[in-house]
Amino acid sequence: xRPTRSAVPLAAVAAAxxxxxxxxxxxxxxxxxxxxxxxxxxxxxxxxxxxxxxxGKEDAPGDFRTSDIELPDDLELVFDWxxxxxxxxxxxxxxxxxYMRALMHGxxxxxxxxxxxxxxxxxxxxxxxxxxxxxxxxxKKGHTVTGTDRYYRERIGDVVDGKLAEISFCIDQSKLFxxxxxxxxxxxxxxNASSYMRFWLVMEKSENAADPWRARTFEFEGKAVxxxxx
Numbered sequence: 563x564r565p566t567r568s569a570v571p572l573a574a575v576a577a578a579x580x581x582x583x584x585x586x587x588x589x590x591x592x593x594x595x596x597x598x599x600x601x602x603x604x605x606x607x608x609x610x611x612x613x614x615x616x617x618g619k620e621d622a623p624g625d626f627r628t629s630d631i632e633l634p635d636d637l638e639l640v641f642d643w644x645x646x647x648x649x650x651x652x653x654x655x656x657x658x659x660x661y662m663r664a665l666m667h668g669x670x671x672x673x674x675x676x677x678x679x680x681x682x683x684x685x686x687x688x689x690x691x692x693x694x695x696x697x698x699x700x701x702k703k704g705h706t707v708t709g710t711d712r713y714y715r716e717r718i719g720d721v722v723d724g725k726l727a728e729i730s731f732c733i734d735q736s737k738l739f740x741x742x743x744x745x746x747x748x749x750x751x752x753x754n755a756s757s758y759m760r761f762w763l764v765m766e767k768s769e770n771a772a773d774p775w776r777a778r779t780f781e782f783e784g785k786a787v788x789x790x791x792x
Contacts, residue, residue, distance in 0.1 A: 624653035631663040631678060634670060637707055639663055642714035643731070651718045654727040654765040657682065657775030661689065661763065662713065668697045669707055672743075682776055684766050689777035700740070708748055709738040715790065725767040726778070732790035733759045755785040 626641055633639070641659050646652045661682045668676035674697040683690040700706065712734040719728035736753040762781040768774065783789070 624649060624656045626652075626656045626659035629660055629663055631660060631667055633663065633666055634708075636709075637666060637670065638710045639666065640710060640712045642712065643716045646718060648721075650721045650724070650767070651727065653767070654721070654729060654775045655716065655718060657765045658729045658731070658763050658777065659713070660774055661693075661765075661777040662711075665693045665696065666707060666711070668693060669700050672697070672701050672706070674698045674701065682774060684776050684778040688779045689763060692780055703740075704743050705740040705749070706743055707738060708741045711735055711738045727765050727775075728762060729765055730760060730762045732786065733761060734790065735759070755787050758786045758790040759784055760786040760789050 625645060626643060627645070639659075639662060643655065643659075646655060664676070664679040664682040668674065668679040671678075673679075674694045676697070679690075679693055679697075683693065713731050714734070716729060716731040721727045734757060736757040739751065740749045741747065742749065760783045763777050764779045765775045766778040768776060
């Protein structure tokens with residue numbers, strides 16, 4: 563299988579951006595699934611990442627529980643995931659976690675071209691488009707983020723061609739809020755259907771083994787209450 567260009571249209575990226583913003587301080591518009599992820603046709607054999615590593619390996623390579631991406635003290639990303647024993651799956655999951663951290667870092671820095679984000683995306687694909695457009699929207703509104711973003715119920719597909727893996731997970735943003743940068747006011751919203759989403763990311767292994775797996779394409783399902791709540 564040879565990856566081709568992304569099949570997810572920019573309109574779907576914009577819809578996902580609107581939905582994520584609504585989940586942390588906006589309205590309640592937008593839902594649905596963006597469409598088929600291109601580049602992972604054979605990666606759909608999902609298996610839960612329940613293969614946990616042995617204790618005491620928190621600092622092992624490819625460990626999503628550690629990161630050098632720094633975020634403000636008032637912003638917490640919680641990854642309720644199991645650490646895979648397979649090294650490629652572990653590295654792919656680590657890359658997915660750092661993609662979400664890098665997205666938040668770009669928002670905090672108010673920089674759609676944040677070099678931290680650039681390190682964790684494959685250029686010219688929807689994972690980059692999504693993150694960039696989300697950050698641009700926050701910059702336009704003068705908003706940053708505060709609170710807790712929780713990631714859980716992860717599933718990892720088989721590694722395809724030694725370099726692609728599809729990862730899906732739930733996101734709970736019921737305790738994540740937008741914050742006006744000038745006033746410092748937190749734009750709190752009540753928990754609603756838009757607080758819950760499910761993401762699918764295709765992660766791509768870098769040619770340089772020392773570099774992280776990067777996010778290539780994404781797919782989302784909004785208002786994923788049935789899949790992600792309870």
